[in-house]
Amino acid sequence: MAKQLNLLSTGQVIPTALHTEMQRSYLEYAMSVIVGRALPDVRDGLKPVHRRILYAMHELGLTPDRPYRKCARVVGDVLGKYHPHGDQAVYDALVRLVQVFSSRYPLLAGHGNFGSVDNDPPAAMRYTETRLASVSHEGMLAEIGEETVEFIGNFDNSQQEPTVLPAQLPFLLLNGCAGIAVGMATNIPPHNLGEIVDGLIALIDNPELSDAKLFELIPAPDFPTGGELVGNAGIREAYTTGRGSIVLRGVAQVEEVPATRGSKRRTAIIITELPYQVNKAGWIEKVAELVNQGRLQGISDLRDESDREGMRVVIELKRDTNPQEVLQHLYHQTALQTNFGAILLALVDGQPRQLSLRQLLLEFLKFREHTLNRRYSYELGKAESRLHLVQGLLQALINLDDVIEILRHAADGSTAKVSLQSRLDLTEVQADAILAMPLRRLTSLEVQNLQQENQELQERIATLHNLLDDRRELLKALKKDLRTLKRKYGDERRTKLVQELKNTVTEESKGKREEDGDSKSKSLYAKPEVPAEDVVLEFTYRGYVRRFPLNGKKSKTDNGIAENDFLIQTTGTDTEKDLLILTNGGKVYPIGVGEISPTTGRVPRGTPLITLLTNTAQAATEGVIRRFVLPENPETAEMLLVTKQGRIKRLSMTELTNFSRRGITILKLKDDDELLLAEFCAAGEQVVIAGSGGRLLRFKIDDENLPIMGRAAMGLQALRLRVNEAIAGCITVAKDNDVLIFTQLGYAKRLPVNSLRLGKRGDIGIQSCKFTDKSDSLAGMLTVTPGKEVALITNNQRIIRLGADTITALGRDGTGEKVLQLNRDERVIHVVEAMI
DSSP, X not given: OOOOOOGGGGTOOOOXXXXXXHHHHHHHHHHHHIIIIISOBTTTOOOXXXXXXXXXXXXXXXXXXXXXXXXXXXXXXHHHHTOOSOHHHHXXXXXXXXXXXXXXXXXXXXXXXXXXXXXXXXXXXXXXXXEEOHHHHHHTSTTTTTXXXXXXXXXXXXXXEESSOOXXXXXXXXXXXXXXXXXXXXXXXXXXHHHHHHHHHXXXXXXXOOXXXXXXXXXXXXXXXXXXXXXXXXXXXXXXXSEEEEEEEOEEEEEEEEOSSSSOEEEEEEEEEOOTTOOHHHXXXXXXXXXXXXXXXXXXXXXXXXXXXXXXXXXXXXXTOXXXXXXXXXXXXXXXXXXXXXXXXXXXXXXXXXXXXXXXXXXXXXXXXXXXXXXXXXXXXXXXXXXXXHHHHHHHHHTHHHHHHHHHHOSSHHHHHHHHHXXXXXXXHHHHHHHTOOGXXXXXXXXXXXXXXXXXXXXXXXXXXXXXXXXXXXXXXXXXXXHHHHHHHOOOOOSEEEOOOSSOOOHHHHHHHHHHTTOSOBXXXXXXXXXXXXXXXXXXXXXXXXXXXXXXXXXXXXXXXXXTOOEEEEEEEETTSEEEEEETTSXXXXXXXXXXXXXXXXXXXXXXXXXXXXXXXXXXXXXXXXXXXXXXXXXXXXXXXXXXXXXXXXXXXXXXXXXXXXXXXXXXXXXXXXXXXXXXXXXXXXXXXXXXXXXXXXXXXXXXXXXEEOTXXXXXXXXXXXXXXXXXXXEEEOTTOEEEEEEXXXXXXXXXXXXXXXXXXXXXXXXXXXXXXXXXXXXXXXXXOTTOEEEEEETTOOEEEEEGGGSOBOXXXXXXXXXXXXXXXXXXXXXXXXXX
């Protein structure tokens, strides 16, 4: 048997607590990712991989006036010298620096296929070619050889690489940046070069410039793909706090186009620009999917007519379709309108910091002033050294006869050097320069050139001293450089600014539309602003919403609802309120009541509720549990939330104020659970919970039984469930109410609330129904409301309506009465209260 090593006796094992080692190692890893990979430097706006790509290309001499070189050569140099990671990661970073739809001012020029807005992949690196773009060559690397920045050893100390590039423009703001580190992320939008330069110059002239003045000069981001920015609240928040949500829309117009079939013309919505980073092909596929699913109405044809001249997606509409309504649905249901979540996070002195727009600009100006000082100091040293040599050469030419005599009689070079220094009062460096001077420098023309150079050097040295000694002169030079770059590389804004008009049209666009008259193009700004209107909303079982004026009269056709549908709820509100939609995924989505189209005789069934939601893709996978308008005093209103697995939560309505159109989560759910029921409630009321096994539990709503919880809470156990049992119903009741329960096999029972023992939350409850068939179970529970009807929906989608008053009151024993004759394999799956 081999002898085992006794490592513990060697003294090389250091006992360490596991949590201490894990904490240290994880922090080191996190900082490595933050500093060395994911976050940009506030000074040059680059991550390490991008900085290394640009510097490697500078070393290769791939300037804008040189031929393109294969990307594979560039990637190989970057890997071998500076960035020991995967070649595909480096190539992906290089590709993004070339793409005109990803960068507002691409830092590299490309030759070949570098991808497209349709998310087409770029060609392999052996096929594509690249070189530095003019803006990066001049604005990022022109001063790299003038000791403006520090250099450090690479990964094996065989090469030197810059810690930062001497950027002359804040490329962090010009091209933006996105990155995910450990525990933090950055997402900086791109901006217009001219606007950023104007803001920098204004801050140089007046460091105390107000935010309002600064935001006039830099009003908003400027995305490479154009689009429209809606409103400025999110922009202002991002600029002042470093974090905000920016609403970005695509650009669309309404035109008359030839129909795909027949000789007539049809109205069409033409999309010419999509929001930043939206995949065009994926967006078209999404629109087609919504049309096929019936969630997007009024579209007859969809085609992509984009070419080299630009984007053009044609959405042909059906006859009599309102293009504004279709456009609003496209904004709500697709990425034609997106929220850009701006996070202005960057590395400042090696530490991640969330910065405002002003702080970003000031950090760049501080860096630029520092690099200019280093550049001018380096230039001053070079000029003074050259002046020293030129003055020595001039001294030698003035005393040419003495120089010749010294050289004639000197035994060797060293003797001549010493003699020159002593007789002509020269330094060692000057003497070396004289000895190395060729004979052609003795001509009259060369003497004149040296005298001219001497004068120019003295003037330049005086200028450099002035720049270094007087900060105002330095800042003047900085502004001059900025203006020069603006003239060469500045361009017009691509992203339009649109005020957040709530369905309004500007007077200018209105007048222009009236002038055009028969023009095929129509303004896309929606309907004129109207005052708030009191309305009634009607909701049907099949998911439609109908809107009528509160005191208006319905036409006969307005009363028509589809044969297999019925009303389940009516709500009175006004068009300035939000309708809140609660889904079984535990999320609440808001819909502006004013966005719901008034119901007319042409479309009596109303609008599909799902099409009005902003996050339709997610909401479509969930079922709607409740539709309601927030009460006037939400601080006094509460709601009970009950899940399928028997958890219950009491939520204050104040949790549902002031949230975005993307919705919020109000209940944390386990993976296999879902929200089943939601009921309004108040402290002191009573609640009845029904289990599918026939047990009912009644308890009081108070802080002891059911305390109010926040949105992130999962809730408490409402009713102890047996194996394969689920919650069948939850209702709030008064002492004199009656309860209706229905089984899946068509039995019904009416029970007085007082017949149910008052218990506590979490109890097992009391058996209130006996089943004649072991396969039977409770399907639902309702409160008896005089004059109301109950609708029973079966798994065959059959709907049976009966009056709640017709069901006889019985005790807890027994199965109840048979109220429905079912077909073979047919069961009741849903019980709802129906409007008469």
